[in-house]
Amino acid sequence: MAALRLDGHDLGRLLACSGLKRSTYYYALSHPATPTRPELRSAVAEIFSRTPNGCGHRQVAMCLRAELGARIADKTVLKMMREMGIRCGIRRETDYHRYNSYKGVVGETFENVIGRDFSADAPWQKMGTDVTEFKQPWGKAYFAPVYDFGSKEIVAWSTSTSPDMAQQVELLDLLMAKMPEGATPVLHSDMGWQYQHEAWTRRLKKAEITQSMSRKGNCLDNGATEQVFGHIKDTDNGNRAIDEGYRRKCA
Incomplete structure (x- = not known):
């Protein structure tokens, strides 16, 4: 939108076409996006490159805390990695691949006697x-x-x-x-x-x-x-x- 304004387009018409509120536009101008924790970016890139497929944000965060003593949350590391354009190449496990022993009713079934009451006064009850x-x-x-x-x-x-x-x-x-x-x-x-x-x-x-x-x-x-x-x-x-x-x- 800023580029279109430089070409002489009216701000009001641009806001109407985009559906953007005027306050939102000026807030974005006064608060330009800044990189998250830029002082740790080189360390994140180095940790990520240690394995052929990279590693997930939790492992990166763990290494930052253990090796550098950084005070940082897992979600902050995830945000950094997204901004840097790096993503773990290991495929996530899906429900289709997880082991599941349920095959439907193939034999005799029983009622839920326990009823989520896992307390017991003694062994072998x-x-x-x-x-x-x-x-x-x-x-x-x-x-x-x-x-x-x-x-x-x-x-x-x-x-x-x-x-x-x-x-x-x-x-x-x-x-x-x-x-x-x-x-x-x-x-x-x-x-x-x-x-x-x-x-x-x-x-x-x-x-x-x-x-x-x-x-x-x-x-x-x-x-x-x-x-x-x-x-x-x-x-x-x-x-x-x-x-x-x-x-x-x-x-």
């Missing part, structure tokens, strides 16, 4: 299970634990390169070997195909374990177990433990 995917340098690992809501312990777990029924059978073998005599816990899961499978439901009934299932598409119904996955994935030690556990299993 309420438990949860699920399967999650870990990406490792050599491929993908699938981790299936049984988490005790009372003791806050993972009482049984299995790792595998395939989230198949063999993994669930191994998990149940380990669980049954540890379950105290006389215990009749509730075992909660989502509606994954594994937990609807006859081999799973029959085994739980025989052991007098009450089966409970989340509602379809509602991860909060199994929030206690999902929280465990979150804590494991947030730490490098957790990822290493999955890797080492699978390597020991294969040895």
